[in-house]
Amino acid sequence: MKKHKPTIAAIANEANVSPATVSRVINHRNLVNESTIQQVEDAMLRLGIAVNEKKKINNEKKVILFSRETGNTTFYDQICKGILKSTQANGYHLIVNYDSINRGNIGDFIMLLKRANVSGLILSSFLSEDLLDALNAVVPIVQCCEFNENSSIPYVSIDDYNASRQATRYLITSGRNKIAFINGPQNQHYAKERLRGFLDTIYEDGISIPSSWIAHVPSIDYNLAYTIICQILNSDIRPNAFFAVSDILAAAAINACNRFHLRVPEDVMVMGFDNVDICTMIRPSITTVSQPKFQLGYTASEILIDLLHNSNT
Template identity: 40%
Template sequence: MKEPPPLRKDVCMNKKKPTYSDISRITGVSMATISRIINNSGSVKPETRQKVMGVMKSLGIDTSELSIIPRESNLIIFNVPSFDNPFYSTIIHGAKASAKRNSFTLLINEENIQDRNVDEFTALLKKSKATGLITTNQLAPHILEKLDRTVPVVQCCECIRDLDIPFVTINDVATAHMAMEHIIALGRKKIAFINGPIRYKYAQDRLKGYIQALEYAGIQKDQDMIIQLSEINFDMAVSAAIQILNSPKRPDAFFTSSDVYAAAVIKAAKRLGIQVPRDVVVVGFDNVEISSMCNPSITTVNQPRYQLGFLSCEILVKRINNDPTIVGSMYLETELIIRESSSISLNYQES
C-alpha cells in the first residue's frame, strides 16, 4: 500500500487540534468516511482505514482506541415526519422488505429533525447502535451532513440534490405538469391548487409544475387560486375548499398535492351541492387508498411508493457494507390514474 502523502508545513506547524477537514484534505478520503472510522460506525475498506489512521498518527492523534470493531447491530432507522400522513405506509413496507432480505432490522422513527433536537437524535443513533438511516424528512443541509457523518444516510422522497448523499425520489415538477395537462385538456381554466407545507421539496416542485403548466397553456396565474396549507390535514383542507368554492372566483377544477386534500375537496363540494366532475374536476397526488375509496373515486398520480422504500433501503445497505457496486441517486417513474373525479362524459361537456 502507498505511504500517505507528506504533511504540509502549514498543517505540521498548526498548534490547533487537526480537524476532519485537515485529515480529508491530506488523505483524499471524504469526511463522512473519516467520521465512520473515528466513531467505529459503518463499514470502511481496510486499506482506507489504514491510510486514514496513518495520517492521524502523523498528526499526533491517538489512534489506540480506533481498532476495527465489528458491527454490533443490524439496525436501520427509518425516519418519517408524521404517522398521520397515509403516504408513508407503503414506503415503509418496501423498506422493511429490503431490510429483511438483507438481514437488517428496520425501526420506524417519527420526528422532525431540526437544530433544536439534532444532537438528541444523533445520540439516539449512537445509543441504539444504528448502522444506517433512511429519512423522508425535509432537513437542512448542515443537519443532513451531520447525520451522514454519524451513520450512512439515504434520502427518500424528500432530498437535497446537490449534496453527496444518495436519494430515491420522483420528478415532482414534471409529474405535476402532467397532471395539470390532463385537467387543461378537459377545457378547465380556473384551476385551484391546494398545496402542502412549502418547506418540503415536493410542495415546492409541485407548485412549480402547476405554474409551469398554466404558462404553457397561456392561462394567467391567479394567486387567489393557490391555497398553501401548513400540514396534511383533512379538516383544514375541507374548510379551505369550502371557502374558495363559495368565492366569486369559484374554480372549475382542483389540482391537489395530496389525495387527502382531493378527498377534502370532494367532501366540500358535496356540502355545497356542487357536482364532481361535472361542475368541478378534482385531481390528487400519491394514489393512497383513500383515492379509490372515495365517491367519486379520485384521479391521481401514482407514485411507486413500495419501490421508493425498497430501493432506498437497498442503496443504504450497500453504503453500510461499503459495496463498490452502489448505485447513485435515482428518479422513479410515475403515472396518471384516471378515475371518476375527472371522467367527464359527453353529456357533461359544456358548449
C-alpha cells in the first residue's frame, strides 16, 4: 500500500500548533521564535519527514484569489493589503481579480479558478445564493465586507446598520434636521443597511425629508454623485447636511457645496464613510465613519486559510 506523505495539518497536530504556524516555519522562519521552530521540526522528524525535505512541502504552496470591486479603489486597496499580509505569513500566493462576477461570466470565472489552481476565494461583492453555491462547489469561499446574509458561506463585515445610526445621530445632535442621504447601488447589502439605519434614526426624531433627498448612485463614482448632489442643492429647499455612504461621495458633496458658495460645515455638514485617504486630501477634511479595512481583509484571509487547513485533515 502506498504511504501518503503527512500533510501540514498532520504536522500541526503532531507539534500541537496551528497549521498556520507550520506554514510559517516552512516559508517564513523569521516570523517564528526558535523554540517553536524546533517543536515543529521535531514533529516532522517523528512523522518521517527529514528537515531537509522542507523544500518539497514548500513547493505545495497554494493560491488564494481575491475578487474585488473596481469602484472605491482606495478602500479595496487596504482590504487587499490585509489579505496579502495574511497570505504571505501563511505561505500562500495571492491573485487579485478586478472583473465583476455575474451570470454572464460565471462560467469563465470558474474556468479561471481551475486553470489557476486556486485553493480558496475571497469575495467582496454581493452575489445571489445560486452563484455563491456554484463557486463554493469549486473552492471554499469567504465573503468580505459585502455579503449575502441568506447564504451559509462565512463572511467578515462591520455592522453597517448601527454604524449608520451613530453617524446620523451625530449629525442630528449637531443641530442638523434637513439631512440628505447619498447612497450606493441599491442591490448592495451595505447600501440597504446604511439606508435603513439612517431612516430609523431620523424617524425616531420626527424628522421628515423629501424623497428626492435620498439619492442612489449606481456605483461609487465621484462625477455621478457630484451631478446628483448639485441637483439637490439647485432647489428652493436645501439640506443642511449630507450623509454619504462613501468618502468618495462625500468629497463630491463638499465640492458641490463649494460650487453653490455654501460653507462646510457652517452651512452644510458632510458625513462620509470608510475613512480612506481622500478624507485628508480635500478641504475641509471629511468627517467620516472609519472602517477597519486592513483588519477586514486580514481576518477574511485567516478564516479562509483555516477552512483550507481543516478540509485537509
